[in-house]
Amino acid sequence: MTDDADRDAPPPESxxxxxxxxxxAAGAYLADRFRDGDTVGAFETDDVKAAxxxxxxxxxxDRIHADFPNHSLHGEESGRAGEGPVEWIVDPLDGTNNYAIDYPSIASAVAARVDGEAVAAAIHEPLVDDCYVAVRDGGARLNGEPLPPAPRDRPLERSTVSLVVGLPAVRDESLSAEVASVRSALRGRCKRVLETWSPCVDWGLLARGSIAGVVCAYPDVFEQEAGELLASEAGVVSASADGYYVGALDEATRTELAEALPVAVGDGDEK
Structure with a gap:
C-alpha cells in the first residue's frame, strides 16, 4: 500500500x-504457552504482568502493520505509537491473572477506531478457539457465522450477569467502595454475578445470549472498545453514564440493572 492510501480509512470490513x-496470531501464541505450562507472571499489588x-x-x-504500516497503535502493554485517523486498540491478553494461575479463561481483543469511533473489532478466546468479529452497522459473527441476538427466556432473578471492574475502581478506595455497593445491589437482583477477570470472555457470553447482561464500572478501554461494539452489533441494548456501562439482552433487563448503579442511566444515554 502507498502511504496516501494507508492514511485513509479503509472499509470497516477490511x-x-x-x-x-x-x-x-496473539491467541495462537498464548494457547501454546498456556498448554506448555509456561504462564509465569509477576504479581503486583493490584495487577499481574506476564512476558x-x-x-x-x-x-x-506485527499483523496489523503488515496490512496498514502507517496506522497508529495503542497497546495495553506499550502505550500509543503513531498518528492518523485510524487507531488500533489492542489488549493482547485479557485475563492475565487467570493466565498466570493456569485458569482457562483468557482472550485477545483488537478494535479499530476511525476518528475516535470503533468501527471493527475482534475477540478471540484461544483455549476454546472461539473468535467473534464485529463491524459497525454490519453485524457480528462467531467463527464465521452470523450471530443473531439470543432472546432471554428467564427473569432476571434467575439469570446471570457479569460485573466488570476496571483498574481505576480497584486502585481508588472511594470508587472501590462505590462498586461494592453496586455488587451488592446486583446480587439482590440476579441469581449470580460473575467476576471472571476476563471481560472479553464475558462480552462473548453476552453476545451469544448465555448471560443476561454486563455491567462495567470504570472499565479499561482495551477491553471495552471491542466488547461494546460486539455487543451492539449482536443486538444488545445499552446505556452509559459517569464511569458506568450497562448492556443487556432486552430493555427491561437493562433498566433493572441500571437501577443498581449510583448514577442515573436513562434513555438519553442509550447507545
Whole structure:
C-alpha cells in the first residue's frame, strides 16, 4: 500500500479482517504457552504482568502493520505509537491473572477506531478457539457465522450477569467502595454475578445470549472498545453514564440493572 492510501480509512470490513488475523496470531501464541505450562507472571499489588502479554502484543502489532504500516497503535502493554485517523486498540491478553494461575479463561481483543469511533473489532478466546468479529452497522459473527441476538427466556432473578471492574475502581478506595455497593445491589437482583477477570470472555457470553447482561464500572478501554461494539452489533441494548456501562439482552433487563448503579442511566444515554 502507498502511504496516501494507508492514511485513509479503509472499509470497516477490511479492518475487521485484520483485527481477526491479529487476535488469532496473539491467541495462537498464548494457547501454546498456556498448554506448555509456561504462564509465569509477576504479581503486583493490584495487577499481574506476564512476558506473554508483551510477546502477544508484538505479534498483534506485527499483523496489523503488515496490512496498514502507517496506522497508529495503542497497546495495553506499550502505550500509543503513531498518528492518523485510524487507531488500533489492542489488549493482547485479557485475563492475565487467570493466565498466570493456569485458569482457562483468557482472550485477545483488537478494535479499530476511525476518528475516535470503533468501527471493527475482534475477540478471540484461544483455549476454546472461539473468535467473534464485529463491524459497525454490519453485524457480528462467531467463527464465521452470523450471530443473531439470543432472546432471554428467564427473569432476571434467575439469570446471570457479569460485573466488570476496571483498574481505576480497584486502585481508588472511594470508587472501590462505590462498586461494592453496586455488587451488592446486583446480587439482590440476579441469581449470580460473575467476576471472571476476563471481560472479553464475558462480552462473548453476552453476545451469544448465555448471560443476561454486563455491567462495567470504570472499565479499561482495551477491553471495552471491542466488547461494546460486539455487543451492539449482536443486538444488545445499552446505556452509559459517569464511569458506568450497562448492556443487556432486552430493555427491561437493562433498566433493572441500571437501577443498581449510583448514577442515573436513562434513555438519553442509550447507545
Amino acid at each position: 479492518l475487521a479482517a485484520t483485527a481477526e488475523a491479529a487476535v488469532r 506473554a502479554d508483551e510477546a502477544a502484543e508484538r505479534l498483534a502489532f
